[in-house]
Amino acid sequence: MKRILIIALLLVFTGLGASAQRFAYVDSDYILKHIPEYNSSQKQLDALSAQWQKEVDAKFIAIEGLFKAYQADQVLLTEAMRKTRENEIIEKEKEAKEFQRLKFGFEGELFQVRTKLIKPIQDRVSKAVQAVADAQQLDMIFDKNSEITLLYASPRLDKSNDVITRLGYKPGTIK
Structure with missing residues (x-):
């Protein structure tokens, strides 16, 4: 009975090894730094934020x-x-706090402008990541800059340059 159980476990583990999943990761900050529209949008947002903060x-x-x-x-x-x-x-203090909330609060003007400028770029990056995953038959791609703790990642698994190329830009040495 023990022998049958051991053989069954070996077959299960051997079968699991044969269908190993393929993982990779990307560095979203690195990718976004290679997109000129993102950089100009970020500058616009920074200028707008600085102006409102002065007010x-x-x-x-x-x-x-x-x-x-x-x-x-x-x-x-x-x-x-x-x-x-x-x-x-x-009353003046209430007005100032309300102005601050309207500009910087959750779903305030800065949030809305950021969504308008950055979301289309993020959507393009997401589609490019998916296309790289499909083309290279990857099961999962992690973002190195997300809240997921990535304790080690082999550089050969980094698909950031592939995503940049897929977006039509030339990967560089920005890091």
Whole structure:
């Protein structure tokens, strides 16, 4: 009985080895750096983000100025004037936070612009990765830059240059 079980296990493990899966990985950052449209889109996003951040900073600096002026004048103000100034500061702060949320928040303008500019590029890269996988009969391709922990990867499994070539660009020495 033990002999039959051992033979059966050997056959199962031998059969598993014969149908080994093929794996590879890509470096998405490396691929994206080779796409000129991505680089120009990223520059546009950085410029837009910097512009909006300056506006947010200016709003908060103005609020800080209002608060310092209020503190300096507080002893001279009547109760009604104090309440009015406090409400003005609170309202300006709410407006600044709302502006910040509209520009930088989840699904804010920056997110929408990023989606509009970057998503088509990511879709092209995804299709190219799939085409490389199909052409080289790979079962799985991991992204070296994703949250999956990749403890070791042989350079021969790196298909990033194949994806760049599939996209119509020339792989280089960017890393």
